[in-house]
Amino acid sequence: MTDTLDPRIPAGDAHKLDAGEHIGSNPSAEPSIGDLIERRLSRRGALRGLLGAAALAALPGEAEAQASGPSSFAFRELNHVYDATHHVPEGYEAQVLLRWGDPILPGAPAFNVNSLSGEGQARQFGYNCDYIDYKPLPQGSRNSAHGLLVVNHEYTNTNLMFAGMGAGRGAALRSSAAQVAVEMAAHGVAVVEIRKTGGQWQVVADGRMNRRLTADTPMTVSGPAAGHELLKTSADPTGRAVLGTINNCAGGDTPWGTVLTAEENFNMYFAGDTSRSPNAEMYKRYGVGPQSVYGWSNHVARFDLAKEPNEPHRFGWIVEFDPYDPASVPVKRTALGRFKHEGCHHGIAADGRVVIYMGDDERFDYVYKFVTARAWNPNDRAANRDLLDEGTLYVARFTDDGKLAWLPLVHGQGPLTEANGFRSQGDVMIFTRKAADLLKATPMDRPEDVEPNPVTGRVYVLLTNNTSRRSEQVDRANPRARNAHGHIIEMINPNNDHAALEGTWNMFLAAGKPGIDAGVVYHRAVSNSGWLSCPDNVAFDSRGRMYIATDGAPTAAGVADGVYVTDTAGPGRGLTRLFFQAPTGAEVCGPLLTPDDQTMFLAIQHPGEDPGSTFETPSTRWPDFQAGMPPRPSVIAITKKGGGPIGG
Ligand code: FEO
Ligand code: CA
Numbered sequence: 001m002t003d004t005l006d007p008r009i010p011a012g013d014a015h016k017l018d019a020g021e022h023i024g025s026n027p028s029a030e031p032s033i034g035d036l037i038e039r040r041l042s043r044r045g046a047l048r049g050l051l052g053a054a055a056l057a058a059l060p061g062e063a064e065a066q067a068s069g070p071s072s073f074a075f076r077e078l079n080h081v082y083d084a085t086h087h088v089p090e091g092y093e094a095q096v097l098l099r100w101g102d103p104i105l106p107g108a109p110a111f112n113v114n115s116l117s118g119e120g121q122a123r124q125f126g127y128n129c130d131y132i133d134y135k136p137l138p139q140g141s142r143n144s145a146h147g148l149l150v151v152n153h154e155y156t157n158t159n160l161m162f163a164g165m166g167a168g169r170g171a172a173l174r175s176s177a178a179q180v181a182v183e184m185a186a187h188g189v190a191v192v193e194i195r196k197t198g199g200q201w202q203v204v205a206d207g208r209m210n211r212r213l214t215a216d217t218p219m220t221v222s223g224p225a226a227g228h229e230l231l232k233t234s235a236d237p238t239g240r241a242v243l244g245t246i247n248n249c250a251g252g253d254t255p256w257g258t259v260l261t262a263e264e265n266f267n268m269y270f271a272g273d274t275s276r277s278p279n280a281e282m283y284k285r286y287g288v289g290p291q292s293v294y295g296w297s298n299h300v301a302r303f304d305l306a307k308e309p310n311e312p313h314r315f316g317w318i319v320e321f322d323p324y325d326p327a328s329v330p331v332k333r334t335a336l337g338r339f340k341h342e343g344c345h346h347g348i349a350a351d352g353r354v355v356i357y358m359g360d361d362e363r364f365d366y367v368y369k370f371v372t373a374r375a376w377n378p379n380d381r382a383a384n385r386d387l388l389d390e391g392t393l394y395v396a397r398f399t400d401d402g403k404l405a406w407l408p409l410v411h412g413q414g415p416l417t418e419a420n421g422f423r424s425q426g427d428v429m430i431f432t433r434k435a436a437d438l439l440k441a442t443p444m445d446r447p448e449d450v451e452p453n454p455v456t457g458r459v460y461v462l463l464t465n466n467t468s469r470r471s472e473q474v475d476r477a478n479p480r481a482r483n484a485h486g487h488i489i490e491m492i493n494p495n496n497d498h499a500a501l502e503g504t505w506n507m508f509l510a511a512g513k514p515g516i517d518a519g520v521v522y523h524r525a526v527s528n529s530g531w532l533s534c535p536d537n538v539a540f541d542s543r544g545r546m547y548i549a550t551d552g553a554p555t556a557a558g559v560a561d562g563v564y565v566t567d568t569a570g571p572g573r574g575l576t577r578l579f580f581q582a583p584t585g586a587e588v589c590g591p592l593l594t595p596d597d598q599t600m601f602l603a604i605q606h607p608g609e610d611p612g613s614t615f616e617t618p619s620t621r622w623p624d625f626q627a628g629m630p631p632r633p634s635v636i637a638i639t640k641k642g643g644g645p646i647g648g
């Protein structure tokens with residue numbers, strides 16, 4: 001999300017880059033390899049040490065560079081634009097496939113924006129789509145024309161869903177009980193069967209596997225924190241049965257075909273004073289209380305911290321579920337830690353263990369990976385059912401020599417002892433952030449997707465921005481103070497073994513406008529419209545080429561959020577090109593290509609989320625453009641006219 005949700009940000013400032021971000025809560029003073037570097041090297045020198053010759057050529061003012069080879073992409077690049085609708089390159093078409101409110105379950109009412117109900121919404125496509133996965137049908141095939149689309153619904157914009165709520169985020173605090181029921185049902189995940197015929201995608205409205213997960217869907221808890229005292233509530237004395245998943249931002253999947261949905265800013269839904277709790281410091285570290293961004297606690301007791309202080313400990317997890325089995329109960333996998341989870345993409349280690357890379361999206365928070373204890377079994381799907389319950393969670397330390405170390409979050413090891421408040425592995429998992437602070441992980445510029453390139457095995461960390469980083473806090477992995485535009489780090493495992501505990505890293509890209517912003521890193525041939533800002537989600541095609549979706553474009557400069565493509569190897573490495581532009585107010589999420597690379601699905605999240613935008617007078621009515629209809633977050637499918645792989 002754009003992170004304009006914090007009520008502490010004045011409405012009028014909500015769209016400024018600096019204000020439109022999380023308020024970081026990591027008190028760590030740890031960074032400070034940056035101090036050393038600042039003393040020893042100029043920032044330019046620091047970059048020089050990290051970059052290969054091709055990237056160095058992109059540094060402003062660098063003299064002669066090597067000849068820039070062409071990008072492997074063959075489409076005519078868009079020009080930057082910022083307007084009411086979306087844009088694809090010539091020769092491509094975008095179909096709006098699923099809109100907020102589309103009926104997807106039996107008995108779902110047709111969408112009527114003037115008579116929403118929680119019951120109806122729970123059978124319709126949810127709000128603010130984010131992560132997208134595509135699971136081919138039949139299961140196990142690579143069918144690119146028939147499958148299940150899995151879509152996260154991260155959050156809701158009360159002021160654009162209901163009439164008479166005015167502008168801005170404050171509306172969410174004034175929701176009635178009936179409106180809260182709609183909001184809760186508009187959160188979660190959707191599974192929708194889709195089919196492509198004659199080049200056009202269609203929703204199978206009565207698809208047998210269609211499903212909605214909402215903020216009320218029963219789920220179980222497994223792993224080291226299951227049954228922990230801090231997970232017990234009056235409704236659940238077992239600490240193993242939770243209602244719902246919320247703020248599902250990005251996600252990932254497993255080799256056995258289940259989906260992982262990531263709970264990100266779960267703190268925004270809880271209100272109440274926790275200052276006298278023995279865990280007061282932990283509530284603060286996670287940004288829980290006293291204020292809420294939503295009005296849920298006024299109507300639903302479990303979001304009121306005075307009544308249920310443990311409820312927030314039951315969120316902030318990775319949730320695994322089987323999209324192929326609509327009766328399956330989703331499981332919160334506590335072995336993967338509790339934080340503001342963004343993506344969770346996997347690689348397979350040399351010995352068959354599964355490695356899941358994750359980011360904690362907050363200023364100065366960390367990059368993690370989880371390594372399963374056992375190898376996965378490709379021949380027996382059921383044998384992998386609880387594979388994610390056993391393994392080791394690691395947090396990353398990036399050092400100024402270009403090396404990378406993965407530090408284990410294991411109870412009893414190093415500082416993770418009772419003396420520091422950790423009595424069990426459950427404690428370590430519930431308060432992962434505190435454990436990672438003690439291990440002196442590297443505080444990053446808001447880690448969003450962390451995803452391996454399936455062709456090269458290199459792993460990319462998208463760091464969206466961090467304007468709170470001061471010059472004395474920079475380090476080589478986060479080299480810019482007041483980082484408004486973000487950057488992308490490339491991690492390299494020795495022998496491409498994802499389970500390796502040491503590796504190296506490079507600066508792949510540093511965003512911003514060449515010639516204007518300091519410290520940008522691109523291929524030198526990047527065009528006037530090829531530069532980007534605020535990388536967030538990423539996808540790769542079957543050739544290992546990268547598709548970067550942005551969240552937080554400098555709209556004042558006439559640039560909308562969009563999708564930028566680049567080669568990751570060869571002469572076009574780092575040569576980003578503009579492929580897609582979103583309508584005003586929207587970020588672009590969930591880029592995903594079908595196995596044949598012929599369809600790109602995109603989630604257009606929070607269209608019309610602009611200052612002053614209201615239900616009655618929104619900044620855009622995308623995608624319906626009908627009087628009286630507010631903007632609707634939607635999933636679009638982009639194809640090449642006449643067929644063929646995306647990007648050429
Ligand atoms: Fe929901 Fe980190 O974006
Ligand atoms: Ca995101």
Ligand code: CA
Nearest residue numbers: 001002536551
């Ligand atoms: Ca974001």
Ligand code: CA
Nearest residue numbers: 449537538539
């Ligand atoms: Ca991704």
